[in-house]
Amino acid sequence: MGNILECMASYGAPPASYTPSSTSGSSAGSSGTNGVTHTVIVAPTQGTLRYVPFAINASVGDTVQFMWGANEHTVTQSSQLLPCNKTSTSPFASGEQNQGFTFSQVVNNTDPTFYYCGTPGHCEKGMFGIINPPTNFASPNSVGNSLPMMASNNSNIAAMSAYSSQACGNNQGAGSWGSSIDMSKMPSWAYQSVVENTMYTRTFLAANPDVLNSDGSISLGAKGSTPLMFPQDITSALANASNTTSTTSSGSSGSSAPAGSAAAASVAPSAGGYSNGASSVASPRLLIAAMTVAVTFFAL
Helix, strand or coil: CCCCCCCEEEECCCCCCCCCCCCCCEECCCCCCCCCEEEEEECCCCCCCCEECCEECCCCCCEEEEEECCCCECCEEECCCCCCCECCCCCCECCCECCCCEEEEECCCCCCEEEECCCCCCHHHCCEEEECCCECCCCCCEHHHHHHHHHHHCHHHHHHHHHHHHHHCCCHHHHHCCCCEECCCCCHHHHHHHHHHHHHHHHHHHHCHHHECCCCCECCCCCCCCCEEEECCHHHHHHHHHHHHHHHHCCCCCCCCCCCCCCCCCECCCCCCCCCCCCCCCECCCCCCCCCCCCCCCCC
């Protein structure tokens, strides 16, 4: 089976001091003079409905800088109980913006802060993120403890888990990132989205191991001028795998290739968005049936 990260889009690493061009636009939002700046990419490629990284830990006085990688997305503050609804308590909101836009917010406290994309339908598909996520590895509703059970009950989650695990390989830091995120106070419908976002960040970290620090924090500027690589979204990979299985099973020969068989064809999904010369090659199909989740979980 080939490298699952072969189909990617690339994106230039943000410099330590980023100044948007006059054509890209920017919004200060709020800005601080002290602390660390954390970069979050808003939709790294067109059609990838993710914030990268999904969750960050920040101290009071730090700045979170959101950088748009694709068009028609927002950064809008929400609440833990209603991740897809604008909070009524002094929310920050970027408005809908396009590729190249930047928006900054200063962290005023270390309470969990949720935000989402207000473009209709995007948050419902999982596009939300967290600053200072609630963490408790021992919680039965932590990502680490919930994922095996979710995978055993949901073939899509099982396939995505296998996809993420294969992508991370022996990179233990990437493969365990986000395990301590505690979903206890979130609505149950959001659990799958939290897990999917965590797994996508893991595949991203596997493709860019230099940005992951030993404490689990992520520094997107750590690679200097080396482009960041963004893997195909796991939900798209799953859809492509399902389509491939369906096409193969109803081939012109009249014979069927069972899901997960060696005869099943591989897919070559489009990387989309930022290509910057990155090649798009065949990505192995996901084996949906009988997958075992074997990830060692550690704290974020």
